[in-house]
Amino acid sequence: MNTVIKNLFSAKARQKVLAFASLVLMIVIFAVLSPNFFQMDNLISIMLSTAVTGVLGIAVTFVIITGGIDLAIGTLMTLTAVMAGVFIGYWNLPIWLGVLAAMATGAVAGTISGVLVAKLKLPPFIATMGIMMIAKGLSLVISGAKPIYFTKYEGYNSISNGSFIDFSFLVPGLIIPNAVVIFFGVGIVSSIILNKTVLGRYTFGLGSNEEAVRLSGVNVDRWKVAIYALAGAIVGIAGILISSRLNSAQPALGQGYELDAIAAAVIGGVSLSGGEGTILGTIIGAFIMSVLINGLRILSVPQEWQTVVSGLIVIFAVYMDILRRRK
Amino acid sequence: MPESLLVRIEDLHKSFPGVHALKGARFDLRPGEVHALMGENGAGKSTLMKVLAGIYTRDSGTVLLDGQPIDIHTPHQAQKLGIGIIHQELNLMNHLTAAQNVFIGREPKGLMGLFLDEKKLNDDTAKLLAMLKVDVDPKTLIGGLTVAKQQMVEIAKALSFESRVLIMDEPTAALNDAEIDELFRIIRELKAKGVGIVYISHKMDELKRISDRVTVMRDGEYVGTLNTQEATMEQVISMMVGRPLQNYVRKDQNMDANPVALEVKGLNRGRALRDINFKLRQGEILGFAGLMGAGRTEVARAVFGADPVDSGEILVKGKKVTVKIPRDAVQAGIGYLSEDRKRYGLALGMDVQANTVMATIGRFLHLGTFLKKKPMADVAEKYINTLSIKTPSQEQLLKFLSGGNQQKVVIAKWLLRDCDILFFDEPTRGIDVGAKFEIYKLIQDLATQGKAIVMISSELPEVLRLSHRIVVMCEGRITGELSAAEATQERIMHLATLRSAAM
Numbered sequence: 001m002n003t004v005i006k007n008l009f010s011a012k013a014r015q016k017v018l019a020f021a022s023l024v025l026m027i028v029i030f031a032v033l034s035p036n037f038f039q040m041d042n043l044i045s046i047m048l049s050t051a052v053t054g055v056l057g058i059a060v061t062f063v064i065i066t067g068g069i070d071l072a073i074g075t076l077m078t079l080t081a082v083m084a085g086v087f088i089g090y091w092n093l094p095i096w097l098g099v100l101a102a103m104a105t106g107a108v109a110g111t112i113s114g115v116l117v118a119k120l121k122l123p124p125f126i127a128t129m130g131i132m133m134i135a136k137g138l139s140l141v142i143s144g145a146k147p148i149y150f151t152k153y154e155g156y157n158s159i160s161n162g163s164f165i166d167f168s169f170l171v172p173g174l175i176i177p178n179a180v181v182i183f184f185g186v187g188i189v190s191s192i193i194l195n196k197t198v199l200g201r202y203t204f205g206l207g208s209n210e211e212a213v214r215l216s217g218v219n220v221d222r223w224k225v226a227i228y229a230l231a232g233a234i235v236g237i238a239g240i241l242i243s244s245r246l247n248s249a250q251p252a253l254g255q256g257y258e259l260d261a262i263a264a265a266v267i268g269g270v271s272l273s274g275g276e277g278t279i280l281g282t283i284i285g286a287f288i289m290s291v292l293i294n295g296l297r298i299l300s301v302p303q304e305w306q307t308v309v310s311g312l313i314v315i316f317a318v319y320m321d322i323l324r325r326r327k
Numbered sequence: 328m329p330e331s332l333l334v335r336i337e338d339l340h341k342s343f344p345g346v347h348a349l350k351g352a353r354f355d356l357r358p359g360e361v362h363a364l365m366g367e368n369g370a371g372k373s374t375l376m377k378v379l380a381g382i383y384t385r386d387s388g389t390v391l392l393d394g395q396p397i398d399i400h401t402p403h404q405a406q407k408l409g410i411g412i413i414h415q416e417l418n419l420m421n422h423l424t425a426a427q428n429v430f431i432g433r434e435p436k437g438l439m440g441l442f443l444d445e446k447k448l449n450d451d452t453a454k455l456l457a458m459l460k461v462d463v464d465p466k467t468l469i470g471g472l473t474v475a476k477q478q479m480v481e482i483a484k485a486l487s488f489e490s491r492v493l494i495m496d497e498p499t500a501a502l503n504d505a506e507i508d509e510l511f512r513i514i515r516e517l518k519a520k521g522v523g524i525v526y527i528s529h530k531m532d533e534l535k536r537i538s539d540r541v542t543v544m545r546d547g548e549y550v551g552t553l554n555t556q557e558a559t560m561e562q563v564i565s566m567m568v569g570r571p572l573q574n575y576v577r578k579d580q581n582m583d584a585n586p587v588a589l590e591v592k593g594l595n596r597g598r599a600l601r602d603i604n605f606k607l608r609q610g611e612i613l614g615f616a617g618l619m620g621a622g623r624t625e626v627a628r629a630v631f632g633a634d635p636v637d638s639g640e641i642l643v644k645g646k647k648v649t650v651k652i653p654r655d656a657v658q659a660g661i662g663y664l665s666e667d668r669k670r671y672g673l674a675l676g677m678d679v680q681a682n683t684v685m686a687t688i689g690r691f692l693h694l695g696t697f698l699k700k701k702p703m704a705d706v707a708e709k710y711i712n713t714l715s716i717k718t719p720s721q722e723q724l725l726k727f728l729s730g731g732n733q734q735k736v737v738i739a740k741w742l743l744r745d746c747d748i749l750f751f752d753e754p755t756r757g758i759d760v761g762a763k764f765e766i767y768k769l770i771q772d773l774a775t776q777g778k779a780i781v782m783i784s785s786e787l788p789e790v791l792r793l794s795h796r797i798v799v800m801c802e803g804r805i806t807g808e809l810s811a812a813e814a815t816q817e818r819i820m821h822l823a824t825l826r827s828a829a830m
Contacts, residue, residue, distance in 0.1 A: 196442045198434050201423075205431055208420035215382065215418050216484075217403030218432040275422035 067274025110232020207274025614794030731762025
């Protein structure tokens with residue numbers, strides 16, 4: 001507990017504190033401007049819409065801390081959703097096995113990205129852009145460019161939309177959707193991996209000084225592949241969340257999600273030059289994005305302008321980070 | 328008595344595409360000795376040591392450890408055999424803590440082998456650091472430590488492998504005197520424990536203090552080994568360059584009659600610069616001496632407009648000029664050759680011609696848009712000849728030139744810009760002994776032609792050799808000025824350590 005408090009005031013955590021403060025400020029402003037904002041069902045809807053971007057943001061956080069980037073996460077999410085449809089809908093696998101198989105699909109794709117980056121030495125931007133296009137194409141090919149519906153498999157929809165945490169007896173309307181619970185669960189587990197395991201240590205090491213890690217006798221390539229594979233598996237979870245929420249795998253969806261996820265990570269203080277970042281930061285970043293969009297929507301700002309404002313926020317957040325670093 | 332040798336390397340060969348880097352290199356190391364390895368850049372010292380440390384694999388030859396032939400292919404194998412290396416450019420992860428750096432790749436694990444045991448990690452590191460009597464908290468981030476402390480952490484890391492052979496590549500390059508003393512204390516302790524230390528350095532005075540033997544390499548070959556106490560600087564240098572060096576005799580000219588080219592009055596910038604005043608005359612080489620962090624580079628950067636100043640005046644040829652940004656300085660005829668030429672002075676991925684005209688590109692344009700090929704080629708050719716830049720052609724990319732020739736291209740760039748006042752910041756850093764003398768001659772020629780030159784250097788012999796006058800700084804202040812006739816190493820060092828408390 002003591003260390004938690006100490007961390008809160010360390011220089012490293014300042015961006016997180018700053019981001020958190022901006023989030024709170026934003027919520028207060030929207031709550032003042034519109035009575036509809038602070039309604040329980042709106043708050044739940046914000047959490048629900050943050051879940052997918054948030055999980056993708058967590059995935060890409062690992063890769064960005066190594067000093068890399070993963071552009072494939074958006075369309076790969078779609079591919080894993082389509083594959084979930086194939087496993088469950090066409091192959092009639094039980095739902096739990098279909099879910100694992102979809103995550104495995106993500107992990108395989110992540111492994112391929114990792115091999116391209118670590119072994120073939122492709123720049124991560126290019127390697128994952130290639131995978132992004134491949135995943136997009138494969139999603140359309142496999143699904144025949146048509147949505148795959150899960151309506152027959154009742155349990156599937158409740159992965160996201162069901163709720164085993166029901167506090168409505170305490171606060172009316174406080175029914176947390178499973179998607180949100182899964183999102184936070186992924187966050188906690190990822191945070192443990194990043195801070196308490198060797199994989200996490202090397203994630204930071206690679207981003208800080210890859211050559212030093214290599215010269216310390218670490219098999220750098222293998223760990224890098226493992227990190228991309230882990231990111232891919234987490235993307236698989238996002239694929240399950242989105243397809244379960246829509247109760248269908250939409251093959252044309254997905255592109256653009258990667259940029260929202262990267263934006264969430266960057267707003268949350270993950271450094272694009274590697275070596276720095278936290279899962280909590282990324283989660284806060286994802287919330288900033290979705291609170292903003294939701295608030296603007298409630299204030300009836302046209303969607304086009306919502307996008308413009310999101311862009312400004314990203315630029316502002318990164319500029320704040322640069323100012324902080326200059327000191 | 329080969330059995331008493333810790334390491335013996337015989338007839339080692341190593342080639343890289345296009346280069347035969349090691350041609351029958353030899354080396355040996357006794358337990359508890361410091362064995363210096365010297366040679367010009369490119370002589371093969373670092374390559375030889377990287378073979379020993381498993382970073383490169385040899386093509387042929389034998390490496391014996393305790394008389395047993397060994398075959399090392401990875402740094403990991405070398406570590407297990409007790410061979411540690413501390414690289415010149417420290418290999419640390421700035422975002423990790425000292426303890427995390429020391430045990431990277433060998434993290435102690437706790438619960439189920441899945442989780443890291445941070446406590447053991449920090450405790451073990453604390454023990455290592457205590458053994459070295461180094462005052463560093465295992466939990467501090469490496470990026471926040473001084474270079475000297477970082478180096479201590481590197482040494483602790485090497486010791487954590489129970490290293491019996493420790494290779495140090497130019498360990499004092501970025502240390503001040505007190506830090507060097509501290510490093511030498513640690514080296515002596517390691518010696519007493521029987522660790523054999525390979526010490527790569529160019530600084531003869533250091534070698535005299537710390538090393539037992541010196542081996543010299545040239546062009547990938549073994550030249551000879553001397554007992555340090557019996558060796559002279561001249562002897563070692565002539566072994567390194569393969570010919571006796573003619574010693575330069577300084578002309579003690581008095582430049583007071585020449586017109587003042589640059590005058591700086593009352594320059595202040597926070598705590599970095601305090602009341603800096605000096606005059607620089609045409610044809611004069613003004614040396615700036617001082618320890619690391621004394622503020623010499625800061626003076627150059629302030630005059631050049633690279634850092635904002637709180638107050639101060641700059642007069643060029645008697646006229647006051649306002650320098651807010653480097654462009655103002657360049658227009659006033661001031662050129663700054665950075666100590667880090669690769670970062671601030673050159674575009675390494677571009678060719679000689681492009682770098683030469685970089686600061687004057689406006690002169691080589693048709694209609695303000697299109698590049699004039701012929702005049703650019705002519706001017707580049709002119710400087711390649713006058714500065715004798717060794718390059719196969721103008722189209723050679725800068726990254727393929729040696730440090731000395733890269734430096735000459737930077738000089739060409741500023742000369743072409745008609746700069747009459749040149750600030751050289753560590754002009755020979757990372758440059759071979761042979762090429763150093765060429766740069767010295769070039770700087771002297773420029774002065775003879777009437778350029779006014781400020782030369783900042785941490786190498787006292789260099790400052791003494793070239794300067795007409797020497798300004799000494801300490802902690803952001805000018806603590807004294809010496810004429811060439813008065814200047815000695817001792818006097819300069821006295822002024823360089825004259826802290827404000829004593830004033």
